[in-house]
Amino acid sequence: MIKTAPAPAAVAEGDIRASDADRDRVAEILREALAEGRLDPEEHAERIDTVYRAKTMGELEPVVRDLPAAGKEGARLGQEAYAHGPGAPVPDQNLVAIFSASVRKGRWQAPARINAFALFGSVEIDLTEAVFPQQQVQINVTAIFGSVEIRVPENITLRSSGSGVLGSFEVESNDAEDADAPQVVINGYAVLGSVEARPKRGAWIRDLRDRLWEGHRALRDELREERRERHHQLRQDRHEWHERLRAERHERRDRFRKGAGS
Incomplete structure (x- = not known):
């Protein structure tokens, strides 16, 4: 009796590999959310980082799950490069x-x-x-x-x-x-x-998409540099604070020794 090989399991939608166009569309949703004040610059930078690192559609979906555009056909992740499609009509x-x-x-x-x-x-x-x-x-x-x-x-x-x-x-x-x-x-x-x-x-x-992508990268780099500078300043302030405490302890110890020796 000939045994047939089992059919390969279907790939779940979330496990489908994400394309550059998919990442572009998610990045555009994030840019709109930043412009509308739904995300602050740090949140935007963190989510853009996630978009750049995403390998599958399942990793992209949570990035925009809490944004209004995410409810429109899964954040339009599967649509073509052009934006036209069903939605609220734009007035004349x-x-x-x-x-x-x-x-x-x-x-x-x-x-x-x-x-x-x-x-x-x-x-x-x-x-x-x-x-x-x-x-x-x-x-x-x-x-x-x-x-x-x-x-x-x-x-x-x-x-x-x-x-x-x-x-x-x-x-x-x-x-x-x-x-x-x-x-x-x-x-x-x-x-x-x-x-x-x-x-x-x-x-x-597509040039507009490229410019937006470059803008995202520039904003991400700028935010990273700001975080790096803040982190450096915090470390410097903490170091100065510890040095001040050490100097105060030495000063109190010297006063105590002088008082005990008199």
Whole structure:
């Protein structure tokens, strides 16, 4: 009778090896918690150290268990590199410039719809460091004797269906190699004004992740140096305190000997 070998035991979810992308996502949750005041710098540094040392998913999960983002599909540990997915919708963003300027840039959550209106003014929309909670972002622009300028990361898809009326409507179309990459669609018109949209060369979504990772390392190193300096100062203060006590004991002993000999 032929005996069949037993099937190998399934690997528990917590025992699955963690990838660099998994560590990146946990580090991002910790960074948000630090920015919101949920963690102090020392707690953040300790948890980041744990993230760097983690080998499995089970070691990463406790690091964010008590943080709000941890409840969203296991801190989103198993998702792809992009942040879009189910969650609370981001409200529409309205940028208006009438004889003025309106700018939106830096790190921000891009909503599904952005409305830009420029009348004798200028609007600047910079998505190169934005987080994309959903895959598609629609930007509706109206430029009347004004200008709207849009910048996006190089590795997203950029589309347009706008037009110019005695003005310019220039959108540099771009196709991302990754089918899951965010898509930005620009609609609208320019009347005696201008609309310009193009990828910012060298600005990739993954670049932001790399910068955040470098920021975590810099903060960790800074906190370690501060702890080292505090530890050194405490040792020095303790040494001085012991020396002072020793000097006081010697002084009391000398006074006692002098009093006993008189």
